[in-house]
Amino acid sequence: MKRLRFIFILISLFWIASYPLIAQPYLSPGNEVEQGGYLQVFFHNGGGPLEAELLQEGRSQLSAQGGALRLGRGNTMGILLMGIPSTLPPGEYILNVREEGGEEWNLPVRVLGRDFIFEEIVLNRKMSDLRTSQEKRKAEESRILGQLLYEYHPEAIWETGKFMVPVPEPRITSRFGDRRTFIYSDDKTAGSIHLGIDYGAPAGTAVAACGAGRVVMSCERILTGHTVVIEHFPGVYSLYYHLETRFVEEGQLLEKGEQIGTIGMTGLATGAHLHWEIRISGIPVEPEIFLGTPLIDKARYFSKLILENFHERW
Ligand SMILES: [Zn+2]
Incomplete structure (x- = not known):
């Protein structure tokens, strides 16, 4: 019991001490999304607005906004949601995410087709x-x-x-x-x-x-x-x-x-x-x-946060 409590405190300390360690945005649940689904992009974010564009062969197909959002109990998370049209052709795309006046990242995204009636x-x-x-x-x-x-x-x-x-x-x-x-x-x-x-x-x-x-x-x-x-x-x-x-x-x-x-x-x-x-x-x-499933996969965000912080430290 004592050991469990120790581990819990350790995790909490690393989490709090190294909160900004998610340096790279990542997609939840992964980089595949069906037509008519949506992308959840999580990242560490200083609070500025974020913009994303879904590109195919360098051409913009879609855009969305995001930012650092307060999600209760003092938790803040960087998040951007992007809806995927049911008409978007299946295939490989690049999601370009930009922090206002800051960094930008390119994440691969695969859009999967589905059958419609x-x-x-x-x-x-x-x-x-x-x-x-x-x-x-x-x-x-x-x-x-x-x-x-x-x-x-x-x-x-x-x-x-x-x-x-x-x-x-x-x-x-x-x-x-x-x-x-x-x-x-x-x-x-x-x-x-x-x-x-x-x-x-x-x-x-x-x-x-x-x-x-x-x-x-x-x-x-x-x-x-x-x-x-x-x-x-x-x-x-x-x-x-x-x-x-x-x-x-x-x-x-x-x-x-x-x-x-x-x-x-x-x-x-x-x-x-x-x-x-x-x-x-x-x-x-x-x-x-x-x-x-919940609109925002908070559990995944926090588990990823803890995992990343361990990777950085050990
Ligand atoms: Zn209707």
């Missing part, structure tokens, strides 16, 4: 018109939401753990990344990719916040109907579409599981369902990832 959706006249209309308001709504989802607020930390399914008795009717063909009432077609998961449920069913966060949008939009967007972490957002009613206002802080509205079929919807979407660095990612 093809589906056809027949739209009636009303839904066809909704989707094809050139209305100015629709373009303006799309611009506003697009801009909001790329915003990075370093102070925005409410959730680092697992998310929960936002509906009771979840029944998935459409999956993330489905390759869709819309068939309009005039038989014309258009391709599209499904950016979230659809849960079918009777109108009026309660919808919960998937994690703690701050409401950054609560409004009615042409295509997505009654819409709520919650910010959980810098650059991490969850979206809820087609609600019948909304119970939250912009700026409101929410606990995980708090009711935000009810399921409906407002906007472009062929039946009552919730469209649930997760964005990281502006990119829609597979929401189911977050039900099984």
